[in-house]
Amino acid sequence: MAQIAQVLVDVPTMQTNRPYSYQIPVAWQSQVTPGMRVVVPFGRGKRRVQGFVLKLDETTNYDGDLKAIDAVVDLAPVLNHEALEMTEWLAESTFSFRITCAQTMLPAVMRAKYEKQLRVTAQTTSTVQQTVFKDQTEVPFDDVATTPKAVSDLLRLQADGQVDVYYHVKNQARRKTQLAVKPLLTSSEFTEAETDVRAGATQQLALLKGLATLNGEVLAQKAFTERFGVSEATIRVGAKKGWLEKVAVEVYRDPYATSNIKPTKPLKLNDEQQVAVDQIVTAIEAPKTTTFLLEGVTGSGKTEVYLQAMAAALAQGKTALMLVPEISLTPQMVNRVKGRFGKAVAVLHSGLSSGEKYDEWRRIQRGEAQVVVGARSAVFAPLKNLGLIVMDEEHESTYKQDDAPRYHARQVALWRSRYHNCPVVLGSATPSLETRARAEKGVYQRLVLADRVNRRPMPSVSIIDMKKEMQQHAESNFSAPLLVALQDRLDRHEQSVLMLNRRGYSSFVLCRDCGFVLKCPNCDISLTLHMDTHTMKCHYCGHEEAIPRVCPNCHSRQIRYYGTGTEKVEEELRDLLPDARIIRMDNDTTRKKGAHAKLLAQFGSGEADILIGTQMIAKGLDFPNVTLVGVLNADTALGLPDFRASERTFQLLTQVSGRAGRAEKTGHVYIQTFNPDHYAIRFAKHHDYEGFFKYEMRMRHQGGYPPYYFTVQITASDLDEAVAAKRMYQLLQWLRPRLAPNTIILGPTPKPIARVNRRYYYQIVIKYKQEPNLKQTLTTLLHETQVQQRQGLQIGIDVEPLHFM
DNA sequence: AGCACGCCGACT
DNA sequence: GTCGGCGTGCTC
Numbered sequence: 001m002a003q004i005a006q007v008l009v010d011v012p013t014m015q016t017n018r019p020y021s022y023q024i025p026v027a028w029q030s031q032v033t034p035g036m037r038v039v040v041p042f043g044r045g046k047r048r049v050q051g052f053v054l055k056l057d058e059t060t061n062y063d064g065d066l067k068a069i070d071a072v073v074d075l076a077p078v079l080n081h082e083a084l085e086m087t088e089w090l091a092e093s094t095f096s097f098r099i100t101c102a103q104t105m106l107p108a109v110m111r112a113k114y115e116k117q118l119r120v121t122a123q124t125t126s127t128v129q130q131t132v133f134k135d136q137t138e139v140p141f142d143d144v145a146t147t148p149k150a151v152s153d154l155l156r157l158q159a160d161g162q163v164d165v166y167y168h169v170k171n172q173a174r175r176k177t178q179l180a181v182k183p184l185l186t187s188s189e190f191t192e193a194e195t196d197v198r199a200g201a202t203q204q205l206a207l208l209k210g211l212a213t214l215n216g217e218v219l220a221q222k223a224f225t226e227r228f229g230v231s232e233a234t235i236r237v238g239a240k241k242g243w244l245e246k247v248a249v250e251v252y253r254d255p256y257a258t259s260n261i262k263p264t265k266p267l268k269l270n271d272e273q274q275v276a277v278d279q280i281v282t283a284i285e286a287p288k289t290t291t292f293l294l295e296g297v298t299g300s301g302k303t304e305v306y307l308q309a310m311a312a313a314l315a316q317g318k319t320a321l322m323l324v325p326e327i328s329l330t331p332q333m334v335n336r337v338k339g340r341f342g343k344a345v346a347v348l349h350s351g352l353s354s355g356e357k358y359d360e361w362r363r364i365q366r367g368e369a370q371v372v373v374g375a376r377s378a379v380f381a382p383l384k385n386l387g388l389i390v391m392d393e394e395h396e397s398t399y400k401q402d403d404a405p406r407y408h409a410r411q412v413a414l415w416r417s418r419y420h421n422c423p424v425v426l427g428s429a430t431p432s433l434e435t436r437a438r439a440e441k442g443v444y445q446r447l448v449l450a451d452r453v454n455r456r457p458m459p460s461v462s463i464i465d466m467k468k469e470m471q472q473h474a475e476s477n478f479s480a481p482l483l484v485a486l487q488d489r490l491d492r493h494e495q496s497v498l499m500l501n502r503r504g505y506s507s508f509v510l511c512r513d514c515g516f517v518l519k520c521p522n523c524d525i526s527l528t529l530h531m532d533t534h535t536m537k538c539h540y541c542g543h544e545e546a547i548p549r550v551c552p553n554c555h556s557r558q559i560r561y562y563g564t565g566t567e568k569v570e571e572e573l574r575d576l577l578p579d580a581r582i583i584r585m586d587n588d589t590t591r592k593k594g595a596h597a598k599l600l601a602q603f604g605s606g607e608a609d610i611l612i613g614t615q616m617i618a619k620g621l622d623f624p625n626v627t628l629v630g631v632l633n634a635d636t637a638l639g640l641p642d643f644r645a646s647e648r649t650f651q652l653l654t655q656v657s658g659r660a661g662r663a664e665k666t667g668h669v670y671i672q673t674f675n676p677d678h679y680a681i682r683f684a685k686h687h688d689y690e691g692f693f694k695y696e697m698r699m700r701h702q703g704g705y706p707p708y709y710f711t712v713q714i715t716a717s718d719l720d721e722a723v724a725a726k727r728m729y730q731l732l733q734w735l736r737p738r739l740a741p742n743t744i745i746l747g748p749t750p751k752p753i754a755r756v757n758r759r760y761y762y763q764i765v766i767k768y769k770q771e772p773n774l775k776q777t778l779t780t781l782l783h784e785t786q787v788q789q790r791q792g793l794q795i796g797i798d799v800e801p802l803h804f805m
Numbered sequence: 806a807g808c809a810c811g812c813c814g815a816c817t
Numbered sequence: 818g819t820c821g822g823c824g825t826g827c828t829c
Contacts, residue, residue, distance in 0.1 A: 004829095006829095007829080009828085009829090010806095011806055011807085011828080012806075013806065015826090015827075015828080016806085016827090016828070019829090020828075020829040021829050022829060023829090040829085041829090042807090042828060042829080043806090043807065043808055043809090043827080043828045044807090044808055044809055044810095044827080044828070045807075045808050045809080047806090047807065047808075047828090049806090060829080062829055064829065065829085066829060067829060116807095148821075148822090152820080152821070787825090790824080790825085
């Protein structure tokens with residue numbers, strides 16, 4: 001019997017990024033298995049932390065005294081064999097801690113919360129009882145230890161044995177239970193009991209009849225009272241008479257319980273779709289680790305291909321995972337999948353409460369759900385026997401996590417497909433260059449849906465040169481042609497969608513006399529005006545202050561807001577088209593849970609003529625009556641110092657164009673831009689992905705960027721700008737001789753937003769073709785910089801970063 | 806991370 | 818002398 005457990009402890013540092021051996025108490029030796037959470041003592045004090053059992057051993061090569069596991073948190077492993085292996089791989093490939101990776105794979109509520117408490121002991125004197133504990137037996141350490149003096153006093157008391165330090169390791173995961181009625185007699189016994197009750201006791205008779213019909217099954221109390229017309233009071237009487245027992249049964253928090261979803265049937269496929277489905281199904285049945293790139297314009301029926309391929313996986317007795325960008329995980333999308341697969345579907349996205357996420361996760365874990373639809377982190381869904389992984393809109397940057405572990409869901413999906421020996425389908429109308437290039441080389445198998453379902457034509461696109469417009473009209477967000485088109489749609493009772501590209505753009509306050517711009521005191525960026533709260537906010541650190549009435553610099557009253565927010569656009573449009581009914585969708589109006597869906601539903605049912613929004617309206621929505629799409633500022637992202645700016649602009653414009661004319665009415669798109677000749681905009685006008693791909697590949701080749709090179713970004717930040725800069729130059733010196741001669745190192749440069757939260761950021765970008773020792777080199781780097789971490793210097797490594805700013 | 810240990814200055 | 822400041826090393 002294994003008596004030693006290798007435990008990964010919840011202490012995210014470089015030094016503790018390895019398993020520690022613990023003695024398993026005899027009583028638990030048959031119970032503890034790899035993948036379970038445990039509570040272990042760690043460190044010289046009385047600290048206790050949560051940990052994951054990685055493996056069991058008979059022996060250990062640690063020659064000190066082993067400590068023993070304090071508590072076992074789970075009855076069954078929460079990380080299976082696959083997850084444990086994935087932890088190792090993920091930590092190594094993203095340069096993050098194993099414990100962080102393990103926690104990332106689980107619902108947030110399964111992360112332990114720690115509370116340091118002070119407890120009374122037998123030696124506690126009444127004076128201490130009064131001063132420290134008041135009338136409690138336990139107080140939070142931080143409540144008492146407020147000053148250095150108080151801390152040293154407490155330490156003395158602890159040495160005296162007057163107080164005891166205790167760490168609570170709290171599992172936040174809570175199961176929801178419901179009161180239920182459990183019959184204690186058989187049906188015939190209930191029928192017999194009817195003769196025993198007093199004449200006229202109709203309620204009790206109803207209760208007995210009800211209990212008899214249950215045939216021993218447990219039923220929720222609420223359902224029982226409704227079905228049999230018995231009051232709670234009567235149930236209490238029944239419990240007293242020994243007829244029934246009130247029990248708590250576990251229930252899942254089902255976020256979609258009240259929604260009424262109609263079952264859907266598979267649609268008839270066109271030839272291209274059929275070819276795609278056949279190829280994928282062949283790979284599922286083989287089974288074979290194949291990566292498909294399903295390339296299809298908006299409206300070409302990619303989703304139907306996914307659904308039918310997923311159905312094939314289920315038919316094989318396997319499971320299916322479908323990843324969708326957070327933003328397109330709309331009720332429409334969920335309903336479509338739930339309509340096809342019903343109760344087999346679990347949904348995971350950020351809109352769920354933490355309890356709902358936990359319950360959905362458990363349904364998957366227990367094998368009660370065979371289909372998972374979800375955003376980025378759903379890629380870790382504990383599905384067993386995976387038959388297919390689908391990643392819709394694979395080019396979306398939300399698939400990359402911005403903080404540690406900085407993983408890309410696509411990489412995780414590919415890893416899992418190798419583990420399960422199953423195909424992956426990457427779908428997009430505008431694949432990322434990396435993916436499309438791999439398809440070109442034959443690494444991925446390309447499937448193309450060139451036709452739109454029903455042969456609908458693509459919308460026509462007009463490019464409007466805003467430089468010319470500005471010369472002719474006063475400063476306005478709306479060009480003359482766009483306004484005419486909007487008025488025309490109003491007259492014809494058709495709907496319009498207007499998109500304001502917020503990337504690289506914001507409304508800030510500027511003094512027209514001295515040019516002063518109000519900036520965040522902590523960060524290096526201008527504050528954004530929020531009319532809803534009447535404050536200036538920093539989008540990076542959350543700093544908030546009042547809107548200035550006079551310029552803080554020159555005291556002029558000519559301080560105005562500048563730039564464009566959705567609110568300002570809405571205001572202007574109400575002026576220009578007073579009769580139009582307008583709905584605005586942005587972070588402010590959709591913050592509340594369900595607001596997003598509600599606004600879309602309003603627009604869908606024709607309660608408004610025009611929908612104004614940010615990027616969030618570019619995806620997933622499909623309204624047949626929308627015949628006009630306007631992009632107010634196509635090129636704000638083009639000015640950003642990022643080699644992916646063109647790619648993002650092209651993708652966004654193509655995507656938003658797809659919102660026009662999805663039904664029998666043809667659509668028209670107006671793109672307002674200051675760069676009408678930019679290739680990203682020209683190719684978007686002609687819906688020419690191939691043209692864009694070829695052109696952009698040439699640009700990437702010239703610039704030495706992905707997919708021709710791999711990239712790694714190293715960031716250093718410090719409260720002192722000079723320290724951050726100096727360390728980065730030292731790092732460059734250290735790095736250069738360790739890397740191949742043809743590897744390019746860019747920087748160090750201050751990040752475009754150099755200061756965030758009072759810290760100064762510097763970055764180095766490594767571009768390489770072949771660096772077999774890179775992993776080792778960077779790991780060494782992390783180990784060597786950990787000493788300086790104490791002094792406040794933070795080092796971050798991002799493999800294949802998506803944002804270079 | 807969080808804790809103990811150890812080495813220096815300024816106080817009862 | 819000792820209290821407590823912080824730099825350093827270690828956690829099974």
